Amino acid sequence: MAIEINQTVKILFEVKIDGVVVDGSRSKKPFEFNYGVGQLIPGLEKRIVNMKAGEAAEILVPAAEAYGEYDENAVQTLPLAQFDDIADLKIGMQVQGEDEDGQPIQFTVKEITATTVTIDLNHPLAGKDIEYKIKIDSLM
Structure with a gap:
């Protein structure tokens, strides 16, 4: 069957x-x-x-x-200040967060500079x- x-x-x-x-x-x-x-x-x-x-x-x-296919538009650069509540922020870290509507999202930290953080909202796979x-x- x-x-x-x-x-x-x-x-x-x-x-x-x-x-x-x-x-x-x-x-x-x-x-x-x-x-x-x-x-x-x-x-x-x-x-x-x-x-x-x-x-x-x-x-x-x-x-x-x-x-899904990898979407370059799902990579965003945001102000570092938006991540003040995350201790030990590191490149490669997967973070749980919320979007503007309060819906859960997950992203990967791709780059950290003195003023910005680049995140990738694509699924890791x-x-x-x-x-x-x-x-x-x-x-x-």
Whole structure:
């Protein structure tokens, strides 16, 4: 039986970015999720829909169907004073914040000068194709 919307699926997986393993089922304990409700990136859900329990596959999800293409317009330079409440601000730091409407956002600090901070609002994996090794452990 193929996977159905809202069905509980357990998978064993390995994730590679640029050929380097970055995540996976290290403990050999399956990752459990409900299919079709946004718990996985769209490109992966789309590619496993016809898989059955016990089936394995190597899947490449292009950036556009994962975390999106990298958007240069999502890089902004702001006054350093806006970051006074962040102790030990460092390049590469990922920061949780709020936008003008009070909605949560996450960004990465790209550059710090004496008067400004350049931030990147892109997801850290934006612009990256993602390679998966997947095995459907069970469908419930």
